[in-house]
Amino acid sequence: xxxxxxxxxxxxxxxxxxxxxxxxxxxxxxxxxxxxxxxxxxxxxxxxxxxxxxxxxxxxxxxxxxxxxxxxxxxxxxxxxxxxxxxxxxxxxxxxxxxxxxxxxxxxxxxxxxxxxxxxxxxxxxxxxxxxxxxxxxxxxxxxxxxxxxxxxxxxxxxxxxxxxxxxxxxxxxxxxxxxxxxxxxxxxxxxxxxxxxxxxxxxxxxxxxxxxxxxxxxxxxxxxxxxxxxxxxxxxxxxxxxxxxxxxxxxxxxxxxxxxxxxxxxxxxxxxxxxxxxxxxxxxxxxxxxxxxxxxxxxxxxxxxxxxxxxxxxxxxxxxxxxxxxxxxxxxxxxxxxxxxxxxxx
Amino acid sequence: xxxxxxxxxxxxxxxxxxxxxxxxxxxxxxxxxxxxxxxxxxxxxxxxxxxxxxxxxxxxxxxxxxxxxxxxxxxxxxxxxxxxxxxxxxxxxxxxxxxxxxxxxxxxxxxxxxxxxxxxxxxxxxxxxxxxxxxxxxxxxxxxxxxxxxxxxxxxxxxxxxxxxxxxxxxxxxxxxxxxxxxxxxxxxxxxxxxxxxxxxxxxxxxxxxxxxxxxxxxxxxxxxxxxxxxxxxxxxxxxxxxxxxxxxxxxxxxxxxxxxxxxxxxxxxxxxxxxxxxxxxxxxxxxxxxxxxxxxxxxxxxxxxxxxxxxxxxxxxxxxxxxxxxxxxxxxxxxxxxxxxxxxxx
DNA sequence: ATGAAAGCGCTAACAA
DNA sequence: TTGTTAGCGCTTTCAT
Numbered sequence: 001x002x003x004x005x006x007x008x009x010x011x012x013x014x015x016x017x018x019x020x021x022x023x024x025x026x027x028x029x030x031x032x033x034x035x036x037x038x039x040x041x042x043x044x045x046x047x048x049x050x051x052x053x054x055x056x057x058x059x060x061x062x063x064x065x066x067x068x069x070x071x072x073x074x075x076x077x078x079x080x081x082x083x084x085x086x087x088x089x090x091x092x093x094x095x096x097x098x099x100x101x102x103x104x105x106x107x108x109x110x111x112x113x114x115x116x117x118x119x120x121x122x123x124x125x126x127x128x129x130x131x132x133x134x135x136x137x138x139x140x141x142x143x144x145x146x147x148x149x150x151x152x153x154x155x156x157x158x159x160x161x162x163x164x165x166x167x168x169x170x171x172x173x174x175x176x177x178x179x180x181x182x183x184x185x186x187x188x189x190x191x192x193x194x195x196x197x198x199x200x201x202x203x204x205x206x207x208x209x210x211x212x213x214x215x216x217x218x219x220x221x222x223x224x225x226x227x228x229x230x231x232x233x234x235x236x237x238x239x240x241x242x243x244x245x246x247x248x249x250x251x252x253x254x255x256x257x258x259x260x261x262x263x264x265x266x267x268x269x270x271x272x273x274x275x276x277x278x279x280x281x282x283x284x285x286x287x288x289x290x291x292x293x294x295x296x297x298x299x300x301x302x303x304x305x306x307x308x309x310x311x312x313x314x315x316x317x318x319x320x321x322x323x324x325x326x327x328x329x330x331x332x333x334x335x336x337x338x339x340x341x342x343x344x345x346x347x
Numbered sequence: 348x349x350x351x352x353x354x355x356x357x358x359x360x361x362x363x364x365x366x367x368x369x370x371x372x373x374x375x376x377x378x379x380x381x382x383x384x385x386x387x388x389x390x391x392x393x394x395x396x397x398x399x400x401x402x403x404x405x406x407x408x409x410x411x412x413x414x415x416x417x418x419x420x421x422x423x424x425x426x427x428x429x430x431x432x433x434x435x436x437x438x439x440x441x442x443x444x445x446x447x448x449x450x451x452x453x454x455x456x457x458x459x460x461x462x463x464x465x466x467x468x469x470x471x472x473x474x475x476x477x478x479x480x481x482x483x484x485x486x487x488x489x490x491x492x493x494x495x496x497x498x499x500x501x502x503x504x505x506x507x508x509x510x511x512x513x514x515x516x517x518x519x520x521x522x523x524x525x526x527x528x529x530x531x532x533x534x535x536x537x538x539x540x541x542x543x544x545x546x547x548x549x550x551x552x553x554x555x556x557x558x559x560x561x562x563x564x565x566x567x568x569x570x571x572x573x574x575x576x577x578x579x580x581x582x583x584x585x586x587x588x589x590x591x592x593x594x595x596x597x598x599x600x601x602x603x604x605x606x607x608x609x610x611x612x613x614x615x616x617x618x619x620x621x622x623x624x625x626x627x628x629x630x631x632x633x634x635x636x637x638x639x640x641x642x643x644x645x646x647x648x649x650x651x652x653x654x655x656x657x658x659x660x661x662x663x664x665x666x667x668x669x670x671x672x673x674x675x676x677x678x679x680x681x682x683x684x685x686x687x688x689x690x691x692x693x694x
Numbered sequence: 695a696t697g698a699a700a701g702c703g704c705t706a707a708c709a710a
Numbered sequence: 711t712t713g714t715t716a717g718c719g720c721t722t723t724c725a726t
Binding site (some may be wrong): 029030031032033034036037040042043051052053054055057058059061062065069072073074075077078079123124125126127138234264268271290291294295296 | 376377378380381383384387390391398399400401402404405406408409412416419421422423424425460470471472473474481571581611615618637638642643649
């Protein structure tokens with residue numbers, strides 16, 4: 001009987017024992033499909049990321065997975081990478097063009113349109129109890145699919161204002177501010193640069209804004225070349241630096257980048273051009289991926305609690321799954337500057 | 348009607364159209380639980396890794412995910428990390444002790460014993476069509492769970508000899524041989540070292556064996572200190588090198604490591620001790636993770652086609668799911684040496 | 695406290 | 711070609 005497993009307290013001890021023994025004997029396993037058919041629950045959560053690869057998403061996923069396991073849920077992953085036409089920006093390391101990415105990843109909710117090639121989690125929609133979806137840049141389709149879904153949804157990264165959708169974001173401002181002020185302590189405002197990822201990327205955008213804000217706070221006027229956009233890739237960082245290192249333009253400069261990869265590219269270009277870091281050029285990355293602490297000189301960077309972001313998303317999602325009436329929450333996790341060799345210490 | 352969706356060819360065009368319109372109108376979505384209850388299929392595959400974190404597993408997972416999507420399946424991930432008592436060795440980057448890891452990760456098949464804290468995928472067993480499980484070191488429980496499962500199973504990394512279990516492995520021998528011979532071209536046999544990961548780890552073991560074999564092929568007698576085991580971590584590599592760099596013992600030596608992380612640790616120790624790489628010390632890593640090409644000097648390494656391994660696993664699994672009678676296959680993917688700066692070129 | 699039966703939404707087999 | 715029905719294995723309700 002299912003009573004033994006689900007409500008052990010209302011069944012007599014001896015019956016329970018008898019049943020339990022039979023279960024053991026027969027190697028009985030409840031059929032999860034039948035169970036799901038009745039209860040409408042699977043204890044499986046979907047997580048849709050722009051990409052699955054690299055330190056960034058790997059760490060996020062790890063945090064999400066750990067939290068899910070703690071709450072006794074499972075994770076069904078779905079990366080949008082290579083899904084639709086032109087992948088999204090995200091923090092992809094491959095640095096493949098900056099297409100505005102209409103790429104799917106989540107099917108439309110009931111009532112919405114649905115094509116055969118809807119995208120990653122469309123098919124699995126019906127199997128999961130909820131969905132965590134990361135939206136790193138404007139993506140109308142993904143967005144509408146997310147908010148109009150009948151499933152509990154938590155959105156990562158994008159600004160959300162929907163009564164039934166939870167969101168988890170990173171507070172870029174604090175860390176960015178710390179980083180810029182840190183750089184300003186040894187570099188004049190006119191020598192400070194922000195080398196970002198894709199201009200559409202929400203995080204890059206916010207970081208650039210705070211960068212500009214802090215700089216303007218010093219009374220400085222910002223030149224257009226001080227804030228530039230590209231890709232979240234080593235190659236972009238290297239290319240930008242190689243270009244701008246010429247003529248000693250960057251001598252004595254300070255650079256904040258959109259992520260650690262870009263910073264590493266710049267670091268390598270500097271090394272190849274025999275420019276001393278941090279002596280002649282100071283660099284601060286973003287995210288604090290493992291890379292940052294492993295390269296030499298080690299990379300100063302703004303730490304983003306990636307694992308916590310993943311965990312918070314799962315946490316919010318599970319809460320909502322288990323209590324759908326609960327008001328939506330916005331979680332915002334702090335960032336903070338970590339000073340290492342590339343921006344400060346003498347070696 | 349379900350006939351329209353499942354066997355469109357046996358239904359008249361106008362009926363099909365009528366039904367399709369109704370489906371659209373009502374926003375109808377087939378219930379996957381009911382569907383699964385009948386068909387016993389979910390198009391979801393479980394993948395159990397020792398850990399989910401770091402370049403190594405990230406890349407493997409990415410390959411698996413890409414292949415799954417191509418075959419129109421979904422991936423349910425389950426890392427064993429922190430599952431049972433003492434995590435397994437695997438290629439975890441955290442370098443937490445080398446416990447022999449009885450850690451669960453997969454529940455026992457029907458008939459087997461099952462405790463409440465069975466591990467990661469136990470609960471989801473009933474939802475997936477098949478299971479890819481990576482076994483990186485002897486683990487009786489995981490092993491028995493895998494082979495005795497009623498589900499289609501493909502084992503990664505471990506040697507398997509079971510008629511119904513497919514396996515995907517890496518052919519460590521070729522790459523290792525290439526690496527050792529490459530090092531032998533500039534370093535005498537007595538100056539060659541293999542600094543491995545955990546001694547129990549299958550890959551490390553095989554690599555050590557081939558290392559020894561090639562060395563013996565030169566007629567040399569191998570000292571015990573030439574082959575050592577530790578963790579798959581930067582810290583272990585650094586510690587070993589820091590220890591052995593003293594007294595110039597490693598001057599003119601060549602080192603092959605169990606993975607890139609260890610190699611990086613050694614590289615850093617060498618740099619901190621002002622030992623020139625590759626001038627005074629040559630280093631070859633293993634895996635060819637992104638790390639290897641990003642550090643300076645760039646790391647020579649034996650490339651392991653991680654993404655292909657993941658893809659091959661999913662491929663084999665899907666084949667078996669869709670044809671359970673098919674004989675089991677063993678896939679073995681080649682490795683090959685990639686020479687970069689740390690073992691060869693002058694900078 | 696326990697047995698019996700309805701029904702979740704689908705597919706497959708059987709009628710028409 | 712199409713309509714009808716049994717039944718997948720569970721949970722839940724209703725009788726007992």
